[in-house]
Amino acid sequence: MDRKAKIGDAAIEVIAADGMRGLTHRAVDRAAGLPPGSTSYYARTRSALLDLAAERMIALDQVEVTPPPGSLAEFLGAVVYASITEGRTRMLARYQFALEATRRPELRVSYDAGGRLLRRRCAEVLAIAGSSAPEAHTRVLIGWLDGSIFDALAGTGSRRPPTKDELIEGARAVLTGLGLAGA
Structure with a gap:
């Protein structure tokens, strides 16, 4: 390194x-x-x-974005689980950046650049999975991902963070709601 x-x-x-x-x-x-x-x-x-x-967080995010073949729900559940376990430090820092970016426009630029990259990749994955509206579905999926991670790390859910299996089931429910039941 x-x-x-x-x-x-x-x-x-x-x-x-x-x-x-x-x-x-x-x-x-x-x-x-x-x-x-x-x-x-x-x-x-x-x-x-x-x-x-911020640049380092973006670089690290690029390594983790490509889903392997198989169930998209399993992949998403594993991503959230990894974020609340071995990725805990980076996610806590990301929330600090998000809050700071609301007050500092120069930081907002870096923070948003990383977010756009993740959202673009998410939309690509959803399109491959058969989404009829990848950009709109990305907003819903990112909301679930961010909400699940935040709740497990800093919210009330931090008292008993979800298991990997619970997260996979949550991802499956979201994907089903988006009309991607087979993903």
Whole structure:
């Protein structure tokens, strides 16, 4: 892993653990196990550091987007399950970014760029699965995905997060409602 990616990963960890207020160059240096000043070499300002973390989240998302052959419901359930287990840190950081982007237009640009990429890929997958209205169905599906993840990590559902099987059944119900029962 190159140093910029390592710093991006560490920034995501800091944001997830300490929120946006905890994001400092020193905190990222510590989290990355780098000598003091290393982060500021790659991201001079706090804004540049936020951009670097956002770019890293987008890059990581690109790796996880392609569904394998088989049931779309199983794939979606597995994606949500992975997001609330091994992807927990990144998802918590993503929610911090979402809230911060409502107040900072320059961050909104990066945040929305990542969201558009995910939505475009989701629409492509739904079209392949036989959706009659992929863009409209994407809005519904993303709502279920985001809502399920948020509830399991930060909502009332965090007291008893759903199992992978429960998430697969939830995905199946959403897909059935979209007229994609066989997906």
